[in-house]
Amino acid sequence: MKEIACWFDFASNYSYLSVLRLARQKEVAVQWKPFLLGPIFKEQGWDNSPFVLQKDKGDYVWQDMPRECAKYGLPWRQPSEFPRRSLLAARVALLGEHQPWMAEFCARTMLANFEHDEDIGSEAVIATILTGIGLDAAALLTAAQSDDNKVRLRARGEEARSLHIFGAPTFFVGPDMYWGNDRLTDALARATG
Amino acid sequence: MKEIACWFDFASNYSYLSVLRLARQKEVAVQWKPFLLGPIFKEQGWDNSPFVLQKDKGDYVWQDMPRECAKYGLPWRQPSEFPRRSLLAARVALLGEHQPWMAEFCARTMLANFEHDEDIGSEAVIATILTGIGLDAAALLTAAQSDDNKVRLRARGEEARSLHIFGAPTFFVGPDMYWGNDRLTDALARATG
Numbered sequence: 576m577k578e579i580a581c582w583f584d585f586a587s588n589y590s591y592l593s594v595l596r597l598a599r600q601k602e603v604a605v606q607w608k609p610f611l612l613g614p615i616f617k618e619q620g621w622d623n624s625p626f627v628l629q630k631d632k633g634d635y636v637w638q639d640m641p642r643e644c645a646k647y648g649l650p651w652r653q654p655s656e657f658p659r660r661s662l663l664a665a666r667v668a669l670l671g672e673h674q675p676w677m678a679e680f681c682a683r684t685m686l687a688n689f690e691h692d693e694d695i696g697s698e699a700v701i702a703t704i705l706t707g708i709g710l711d712a713a714a715l716l717t718a719a720q721s722d723d724n725k726v727r728l729r730a731r732g733e734e735a736r737s738l739h740i741f742g743a744p745t746f747f748v749g750p751d752m753y754w755g756n757d758r759l760t761d762a763l764a765r766a767t768g
Numbered sequence: 769m770k771e772i773a774c775w776f777d778f779a780s781n782y783s784y785l786s787v788l789r790l791a792r793q794k795e796v797a798v799q800w801k802p803f804l805l806g807p808i809f810k811e812q813g814w815d816n817s818p819f820v821l822q823k824d825k826g827d828y829v830w831q832d833m834p835r836e837c838a839k840y841g842l843p844w845r846q847p848s849e850f851p852r853r854s855l856l857a858a859r860v861a862l863l864g865e866h867q868p869w870m871a872e873f874c875a876r877t878m879l880a881n882f883e884h885d886e887d888i889g890s891e892a893v894i895a896t897i898l899t900g901i902g903l904d905a906a907a908l909l910t911a912a913q914s915d916d917n918k919v920r921l922r923a924r925g926e927e928a929r930s931l932h933i934f935g936a937p938t939f940f941v942g943p944d945m946y947w948g949n950d951r952l953t954d955a956l957a958r959a960t961g
Contacts, residue, residue, distance in 0.1 A: 629934060631933070632935070632947075635945060638944075739824040739828070741822060741824040741825045742825070753832075754828055754832070757948075757950040758832075761835065
């Protein structure tokens with residue numbers, strides 16, 4: 576089976592595009608790699624998203640997103656809060672990485688943030704998503720916030736650094752790195768070629 | 769006639785891709801807008817290209833460029849010096865903006881930097897390019913470095929800031945901004961659509 580690894584952050588608007596595109600295709604198996612961009616940005620000396628710190632770039636991104644969403648047939652509403660706290664969603668996603676519900680959870684959580692303008696940092700929003708997929712929300716939220724799982728997410732961040740990841744989404748096909756939703760088509764072509 | 773404005777810096781590797789793509793097409797009229805990224809980056813507090821300041825991103829870019837050049841059928845050699853001094857080339861290009869030789873000068877200067885690994889900051893290299901197109905290199909180099917022309921390049925930089933340009937290449941189709949070679953196809957579609 577052809578494989579692609581997708582490193583993404585639920586707070587990242589360009590990750591939203593890629594997660595939805597990958598969740599809707601069946602040709603390539605996806606290794607989902609939820610992680611947090613925050614610590615990566617901190618290493619650059621940034622205490623927030625570059626789309627917040629660099630005002631002109633940030634303003635541009637909100638012009639770019641509706642066009643990109645139209646291109647890929649995806650819904651779009653600019654979140655009233657950006658970037659949203661993605662820690663809880665990432666912890667839940669870690670539990671789902673090898674579960675059949677992973678793609679659905681990722682897609683619904685991204686849509687909550689970028690279509691429905693919901694606070695994905697809240698337990699209530701994540702619980703509603705989990706319940707909507709037919710999962711035991713209470714049990715998963717408890718497991719997500721266990722010490723073991725917190726350690727796993729920190730290890731994921733160290734793995735990201737060891738791979739020299741500097742942004743999201745980032746894809747790997749074997750050793751080859753592709754950065755940004757704009758490279759997803761190339762990465763998929765590499766995976767299937 | 770359909771029009772696109774192309775803001776670019778001769779030192780910028782992603783500008784190289786777009787300048788060559790635009791120079792080779794005839795469907796859309798190009799308003800060439802040579803400018804310098806340096807002052808834009810300085811306003812961000814950066815004293816060099818982000819591809820130098822952010823090591824992981826910079827390393828990635830040199831993996832990305834050969835793949836991108838292959839995609840567009842363009843030659844590629846990683847410059848032994850990056851970013852190169854693009855001040856002289858920008859000053860000469862300002863003189864050519866509305867001349868029939870502009871596209872050819874831009875393409876040849878970009879190829880000098882990114883195919884032939886030549887120092888486009890040197891008068892000798894720029895003179896050879898100008899002579900190769902059949903132009904009076906000595907006269908153009910003198911005019912390029914006149915006080916009037918220096919003032920014009922500074923005004924171009926102020927125009928870039930007033931348009932909230934934060935990187936290169938940047939395209940405008942009417943009021944709509946498109947950033948990066950990855951958006952050139954979209955910008956051209958907008959110009960012809």
